[in-house]
Amino acid sequence: MTSFAERCGIHDAARESAIAQTCKVIDASGLELVRFGWCDMHGVVRGKTLVASAVEGALRAGVGLVSSAVLKDTSDRTAFKIFEKGGAADLPGFEFAGNTLLMADPSTLKTLPWAERTGWLRGQLHHPDGKPVAQDTRHVLQQALKRLADAGYGMKCGLEVEFHIYRIEDESPATDPELAGWPGLPPRVSMLHPGYHMLAESNFDLTEEPLRIVQRTAQALGLPLTSLEIEFGPSQVEAVFDVSDALTAADNMVLFRSAVRQALRRAGYYATFVCRPPFPHIMSSGWHLHQSLVDLKTGANAFRRSEPAPGATPADAQFLLSEVGEHYMAGLLDHARGMAVFCTPTINGFGRFRPNALAPMAALWGRDNRGAMIRLVGECGDSATRVENRIGEPTANPYLYIASQIHAGLDGIERKLKAPPATDSPYAAASTPLPTHLGEALDALKADTTLCKAFGDDLIKAFDRVKRAEVERHEQAADKDDFQRREYFSRF
Secondary structure, three states: OOOHHHHOOOOOHHHHHHHHHHHHHHHHHOOOEEEEEEEOOOOOEEEEEEEHHHHHHHHHHOEEEEHHHHHEOOOOOEOOOOOOOOOOOOOOOOHHHOEEEEEEOHHHOEEOOOOOOEEEEEEEEEOOOOOEOOOOHHHHHHHHHHHHHHOOEEEEEEEEEEEEEEEEEEOHHHHOHHHOOOOOOOOEEEEOOOOOOOOOHHHHHHHHHHHHHHHHHHHHOOOOEEEEEEOOOOOEEEEEEEEEEHHHHHHHHHHHHHHHHHHHHHOOEEEEOOOOOOOOOOOOOOEEEEEEEEEOOOOOEOOEOOOOOOOOOOOOHHHOEOHHHHHHHHHHHHOHHHHHHHHOOOOHHHHHOOOOOOOOOEOOEEEOOOOOOEEEEOOOOOOOOEEEEEEEOOOOOHHHHHHHHHHHHHHHHHHOOOOOOOOOOOOOOOOOEOOOOHHHHHHHHHHOHHHHHHHOHHHHHHHHHHHHHHHHHHHHOOOHHHHHHHHHHOOO
16 A cells, blocks of 8 residues: 555655654654644744654654645634635635645754754645645745756855844733733843944844854754854844755755744744834844856856956946846846745835835846845856845745746746846836835736746735735734734744
8 A cells, every 4th residue: 555655756765765764863862752844835834743653654644734724824814715615716625624734854854952852854735635735835946946947057045134133021921811812912022232333243242142042053953054143233133054055045044943933932032033023223134045046067157257248348237147147137127026025025024125224125236236136246257156136034935035036037038138237326216116015016926927827826826815814904903013013023
C-alpha cells in the first residue's frame, strides 16, 4: 500500500533515507516534541506539535491541518463563507473547513535553541487527493523558480531586515482574560535605545543583551547572519544576511522572524517586524531585497557587465548592467504598482512611503540611490552586481515577495524592456507613483493582467479576498490606532 507521501509524488529513495536519518537524530538528541511548521499567506508560521514517537508516521502520512487556516485574514477571521452553499465555490477543496495535509521535509529538522528538547520541521500543504494546495505560498515561489529555470536562470537573494526590539514592562494587557479580544492586545513595552543616532556604538551597547539572543538564535538555526546594526529610529535594529539561493532566502526569513520573536519574548523582550509600531516617534522599518540572476549554464552573475556598453552614459542602465540585467530591472519598474501589494501587504506599511524617508514613492531606479525604489549596486566587472528593491516591508510574506520579483523581471526579459534614465531626484513628481494604501495596491494588482496570470487565479482570488477583508475591517474600525495595535503590533 502506498503512503500519502508517495501519492503526493514527493517520496523517493532519498526522502526515505532522510526520514531514517531524521528519526535517528531525534532519538539521539533526546527530542521529545517536534513542531511541524507551515508558512501562511501572511508569512506567519502555523502548524502542529507532535510527540517524538509520532514523527515518522507523520512524515509518511501527513499531519491534518484545517483548511480554513489558508483563508485567514490578519485578524484570524476566515475571509470566505466556507459553511454557506457556494461560499467557497471559487476555491474547491476548502468547503466546510475540511482537512489539508501538512507534509514535512525530513531534511529540514532543526533543534530549537530556546525550547527544551524540541525540534522543528518545515512543511507544505497538500489536498487529500495528493495535489499541492495552490495557495501554499512556498509552492507559489517554487512554481516561479521553475519558470525562471526554464528561461535558463537561477536567483540569488540577500536580505536586509529592519525591525524593532522593546523591553516588556507589563504582560497583563496580553494575558489578562478581562482584556482578551479578537485580536488581543500586545504587552506594554519600553525602548532599548533612544534612537536618532544611527550606528552609534553606545546604542548597540544598550541593546547588546537582546541582540546576543538574536545572534545566538540565528546561528544555532544555521541562518547566514552577517551583521547586527543600530538603525535610526528609537529601539530599531537591523539584521543582514549573506546571499543565498532565492528559496533558501525565503525559508530563512520565515524562520528568522518566528524564532527571534519567540526567543526574545522568553527573555522579556518584544520583537516586532511591523513597519510602523504604534507610537508617535518611530522610524519605519523596511525589508530591502538584494537580487541577481545566475546563468544556469555557466554559474555566472547574469547582471554583471565587464565594461560600459558603447555610448552609454552613467545615467543609462547598461553603463553598469548587462542587457539581461536592464530588462529584468525594467520589468520590476513596469510592474511596480501591481507587485507592490506583495512587497507591502499591510495597511500599516504604506505609511512608510513619504518624502526623504529612505523609502520609495515612485517606480524609479538610481545608482546607489537609497531614495529610489530600485537601487543599482555594483560596478563594471563586479561579480556582486545586483539590484536592491526597497519597496518591501519586513512583515511581507517572503515567498510572495520574491515570486513577484521573478514574474515581473521575467516579463521584462521576455519583452526586452528598456529602463528609463537613472533618477537623481527620487522624491520629485513622477509619472508612476507607488500605491499609497492597501486598497489601491490591490486594485493595481488586479489591473496587472501579466502578474495575475503568472501567479494564477487560485492564489490571486484567495489573496485578494483575504486582504480586502483587512481593508474592510480597518474602514469599519472606530479606533484606527487600536486596530493597528491589535491587528499588527500584537501579531507581527
